[in-house]
Amino acid sequence: MLSTAHRVRTATDFSHTVRSGARSGCRNLVLYAVGTGTGTPSRFGFIVSKSVxxxxxxxxxxxxxxxxxxxxxxxxxxxLDVVVRALPPAASASWFDLSSDFERCLASSVKRFSKSGGRKEDGK
Known part of the structure; x- marks a missing residue:
């Protein structure tokens, strides 16, 4: 279980991460990651719609x-702030498939964010 300090909770934080974050997609999910600075804890948010x-x-x-x-x-x-949007195939995915997609997308998003020099945080 993630503690409250490690959860994206407000609509503003969700929309900021989705709009300005580095995007990476896999078969089962789409992941958005944005840097928040070195002093803040990493936070995760999840979007799982009825289409799943x-x-x-x-x-x-x-x-x-x-x-x-x-x-x-x-x-x-x-x-890091990370928002994960589950796609409909996630419903039938095994734990192994879902976790490996998560890890692969997170690594890809962090790599893309790092390449941009952290400018994604400011929306530039």
């Missing part, structure tokens, strides 16, 4: 993504 499935399926996907985020938090504890 019924409430039971959506909650299963969210629990799996939260667990993947918790393991990624150990590697990158500070400086």
């Amino acid at each position: 499935g019924n409430a039971v399926t959506r909650n299963l996907v969210k629990r799996r993504l939260r667990e993947a985020a918790a393991s990624a938090l150990a590697q990158r504890p500070v400086g």
Whole structure:
């Protein structure tokens, strides 16, 4: 479980991350990452719409993504805001597929963000 300090909670934070973050997509999800500075803890947010499935399926996907985020938090504890949007194929994906897509997309987004020299944070 992610603590409150490690969750993206407000609509403003979600929209800022999605609009100005480095985007990376895989078969099961789309991930947006933006740098927040060195002193702030990394935070994760999840978007799982009804197109993914019924409430039971959506909650299963969210629990799996939260667990993947918790393991990624150990590697990158500070400086990132990440929003993960689950796509409909995530409903039938195995835990292994979902977690490997998450890790691959996170690494790709961080790499893209790093290449831009951190300018994505300011929306420039």
